[in-house]
Amino acid sequence: MKKSKSKLTDRREFDYVVADWYLPDGDPRPLLPVTFHSRHHSVDTWGLLDTGADMNMMPFAIGLELGLSWERSAQEFELLSLAGSSPAKAVEVDLEIALWPRLKMAFAWSTAIESVVILGQWNFFEMVDV
Numbered sequence: 001m002k003k004s005k006s007k008l009t010d011r012r013e014f015d016y017v018v019a020d021w022y023l024p025d026g027d028p029r030p031l032l033p034v035t036f037h038s039r040h041h042s043v044d045t046w047g048l049l050d051t052g053a054d055m056n057m058m059p060f061a062i063g064l065e066l067g068l069s070w071e072r073s074a075q076e077f078e079l080l081s082l083a084g085s086s087p088a089k090a091v092e093v094d095l096e097i098a099l100w101p102r103l104k105m106a107f108a109w110s111t112a113i114e115s116v117v118i119l120g121q122w123n124f125f126e127m128v129d130v
Contacts, residue, residue, distance in 0.1 A: 012098055019046065022116060034117060037094035037102060038066035045117055047097075049130065053120030058091070058107040062117065066093060068109065079108050086112040103127055 016028030023029070030049040035042055036058070043065045057079070063070075068091060079088035088108040095105045106123050119125075 032097055032119065035096040036062060036066055037096060038068065041066050047117040047119045050118050050120050053118045055120045055122045056105060056107045056124050057115065057118040058109050059115040059117065060109065060111050063091065063109045073109065079110050086110050
């Protein structure tokens with residue numbers, strides 16, 4: 001990754017990761033170690049760097065771990081993917097990648113059960129020069 005358009009100013013390099021929990025094909029993927037932060041909780045996980053994704057996506061379980069409330073979240077919409085569609089809500093959370101400062105990022109919080117964190121064009125690629 002190169003210099004960020006925001007607060008991320010130093011260059012970091014990440015190896016591709018073979019993640020059998022994601023896809024058991026043994027192929028390496030561009031997965032980044034990320035930490036989500038909310039007011040009282042944090043969640044460590046992996047984010048898939050996806051140049052073909054229009055937006056960032058956060059799985060339902062991670063939102064619940066962060067203490068988000070589906071009922072109190074506004075802006076519901078239908079999230080479309082190759083796997084089909086699912087309800088989603090727009091949320092803003094703090095995201096930390098490696099040793100960079102935390103960034104406020106928008107995510108589509110999806111109800112899709114078997115989903116992973118997606119780092120997509122809006123707004124990950126707007127804030128990080130990859």
